[in-house]
Amino acid sequence: MNWLFDFFGNGDNWSGSDGIPMRLLEHIEFSVVALLLAMVIAIPLGLLIGHKRRGAVLVVVTANAARALPTLGLVVLIVLLVGVGTTWPVLIPLVALAIPPILVNTYEGIRGVDEDLRDSAYGMGLRGGQVLMKVLVPVALPLILLGLRIAAIQVVATATVAAYVGLGGLGRYIIDGLATKDFPSTIGGAVLVAVLALVVQLGFSLLQRVLVSPGVSRRAKVR
Amino acid sequence: MITFEGVTKRYGDGTVAVDNLNLQVPTGAITVFVGPSGCGKTTSLRMINRMIDATEGRILLDDQDVRKIDPPTLRRGIGYVIQQSGLFPHRKIVDNVATVPYLLGWDKKKARDRAMELLERVGLDLKMADRYPFQLSGGQQQRVGVARALAADPPVLLMDEPFSAVDPVVRTSLQDELLRLQAELQKTIVFVTHDIDEAIKLGDTVAVFRVGGHLAQVADPSTLLAEPADDFVEGFLGRDRGIRRLSFVSAGDLAVRSEAVVPGWSVALDEDNRPLGWRPDGDGAGLQPFGTVDLKKDSLRAALDAALLAPSGCPIAVDGDGRFAGVVTREALDEALTRATRGPSDG
Ligand SMILES: Nc1ncnc2c1ncn2[C@@H]1O[C@H](COP(=O)(O)OP(=O)(O)OP(=O)(O)O)[C@@H](O)[C@H]1O
Ligand SMILES: [Mg+2]
Numbered sequence: 001m002n003w004l005f006d007f008f009g010n011g012d013n014w015s016g017s018d019g020i021p022m023r024l025l026e027h028i029e030f031s032v033v034a035l036l037l038a039m040v041i042a043i044p045l046g047l048l049i050g051h052k053r054r055g056a057v058l059v060v061v062t063a064n065a066a067r068a069l070p071t072l073g074l075v076v077l078i079v080l081l082v083g084v085g086t087t088w089p090v091l092i093p094l095v096a097l098a099i100p101p102i103l104v105n106t107y108e109g110i111r112g113v114d115e116d117l118r119d120s121a122y123g124m125g126l127r128g129g130q131v132l133m134k135v136l137v138p139v140a141l142p143l144i145l146l147g148l149r150i151a152a153i154q155v156v157a158t159a160t161v162a163a164y165v166g167l168g169g170l171g172r173y174i175i176d177g178l179a180t181k182d183f184p185s186t187i188g189g190a191v192l193v194a195v196l197a198l199v200v201q202l203g204f205s206l207l208q209r210v211l212v213s214p215g216v217s218r219r220a221k222v223r
Numbered sequence: 224m225i226t227f228e229g230v231t232k233r234y235g236d237g238t239v240a241v242d243n244l245n246l247q248v249p250t251g252a253i254t255v256f257v258g259p260s261g262c263g264k265t266t267s268l269r270m271i272n273r274m275i276d277a278t279e280g281r282i283l284l285d286d287q288d289v290r291k292i293d294p295p296t297l298r299r300g301i302g303y304v305i306q307q308s309g310l311f312p313h314r315k316i317v318d319n320v321a322t323v324p325y326l327l328g329w330d331k332k333k334a335r336d337r338a339m340e341l342l343e344r345v346g347l348d349l350k351m352a353d354r355y356p357f358q359l360s361g362g363q364q365q366r367v368g369v370a371r372a373l374a375a376d377p378p379v380l381l382m383d384e385p386f387s388a389v390d391p392v393v394r395t396s397l398q399d400e401l402l403r404l405q406a407e408l409q410k411t412i413v414f415v416t417h418d419i420d421e422a423i424k425l426g427d428t429v430a431v432f433r434v435g436g437h438l439a440q441v442a443d444p445s446t447l448l449a450e451p452a453d454d455f456v457e458g459f460l461g462r463d464r465g466i467r468r469l470s471f472v473s474a475g476d477l478a479v480r481s482e483a484v485v486p487g488w489s490v491a492l493d494e495d496n497r498p499l500g501w502r503p504d505g506d507g508a509g510l511q512p513f514g515t516v517d518l519k520k521d522s523l524r525a526a527l528d529a530a531l532l533a534p535s536g537c538p539i540a541v542d543g544d545g546r547f548a549g550v551v552t553r554e555a556l557d558e559a560l561t562r563a564t565r566g567p568s569d570g
Contacts, residue, residue, distance in 0.1 A: 124298065125295045125297075
């Protein structure tokens with residue numbers, strides 16, 4: 001506990017370019033950009049293969065194989081390829097990390113929608129795109145959001161690798177702390193990451209409440 | 224009118240689900256497709272709204288080949304009700320019912336007003352309108368399914384075993400409700416079931432399919448019961464065809480005697496002229512059970528039932544308000560039964 005106080009109680013840690021607010025902001029920036037990039041790639045792809053039911057095996061197998069990639073190795077590889085000085089060495093591995101859960105959950109969510117429901121939507125005269133956007137997506141939304149949440153938490157936890165290649169973020173406290181045996185800094189950094197992950201978790205719970213129809217989450221009250 | 228012209232459906236795996244079907248579905252009436260499981264009823268039905276496309280042959284909807292109409296456009300003009308209701312779980316009941324009006328671009332208020340009107344029509348409490356499907360019972364969901372199919376007032380309604388997932392009591396009330404609605408709306412309805420009793424109750428015309436998608440017989444229920452085309456149809460119809468057929472013969476032709484007496488018995492009436500029971504002649508024995516028949520709306524089957532309920536053996540005729548209208552003698556009943564068996568009557 002003392003260590004925590006040493007870290008968080010130290011006024012110097014709260015200002016400047018290596019202060020907590022700045023590092024937090026950098027960390028959030030990496031995470032948000034990576035997550036958005038992953039969403040732009042994985043959601044449309046997941047919707048498409050879930051709806052068309054084509055190419056699913058290939059895509060899902062590839063996505064799951066990507067999960068096995070060692071993130072740190074990827075970071076180093078990209079540094080070797082593009083050099084330091086850009087954020088790509090962090091972003092690309094984070095995007096690669098975020099894609100599988102989003103893709104697989106979106107795909108499974110859409111594909112798993114009750115066959116009779118799909119059938120009745122077509123039977124009412126909805127067109128393919130309308131069936132997807134007006135029926136399948138709202139019904140699959142809990143699973144899609146779950147995929148996003150898993151991805152977001154992984155990204156937030158993993159964005160610490162930025163520090164290995166000289167970039168900012170909360171990883172700095174952890175890595176630099178380890179290097180200089182400044183354990184309060186290491187632990188403080190880890191706590192910040194954990195808190196951020198918790199906030200993400202909370203944020204997604206709220207999002208779920210706002211976005212998912214009570215008819216799907218079954219929490220509507222009978223009037 | 225819906226016309227099947229030499230329609231065949233062969234699935235990818237080679238299964239011939241429907242083989243050279245030729246059939247006319249008359250406008251404004253209920254046509255039931257009935258037959259054992261796997262005989263091609265659903266396939267035939269779904270070829271009408273192009274949920275399945277025929278391999279060969281044509282289906283005409285009022286002289287227009289359905290293959291020439293873009294499927295979503297075609298389907299918006301045809302109501303479709305399935306067994307599992309298929310309601311959209313994320314939408315409130317009222318919005319579920321308004322699905323097709325929304326698709327057709329009606330304004331929101333008009334579509335919702337129409338939805339409320341239909342919920343009422345199918346006998347649902349309007350406070351259900353703001354609920355979600357999971358908050359309704361299976362029977363209520365089926366009613367919503369029917370309301371949804373009717374929302375844009377399509378001339379044609381396709382119903383695939385819509386009532387088979389609910390318990391028998393609810394099923395009976397849904398069937399009655401459909402008949403009542405149909406009397407008002409006169410839609411062209413194709414109704415699929417594997418339950419012959421449901422087919423006989425609902426159908427103006429019954430098309431009996433046998434496995435392989437062949438038509439075994441197409442007839443009105445009374446003719447079907449009286450003259451099954453072959454052993455398959457006879458077996459499928461089951462027992463008691465004679466009695467069941469009497470449901471389609473009106474009791475209106477029964478001769479009625481206005482005196483409240485038959486040999487050995489007299490009818491006891493209350494001050495309002497409603498029958499209380501049969502009183503035996505002679506000693507002061509109590510009132511005995513009785514059965515009544517309303518000649519204006521009941522069938523000969525109801526008359527026979529009324530006869531079997533009373534120790535006197537005679538049905539008591541009543542008017543629409545349940546007041547005594549006369550007594551049907553055994554001789555009169557006998558004559559009517561004889562007439563009825565002399566040939567199918569559409570009562
Ligand atoms: N998509 C499909 N692919 C291959 N065969 C099919 C397909 N759909 C139906 N069949 C076959 O076609 C035949 C007719 O099926 P259909 O669903 O029309 O029967 P049904 O009369 O509606 O039966 P049930 O009363 O069980 O619903 C069956 O032998 C069935 O196995
Ligand atoms: Mg079927």
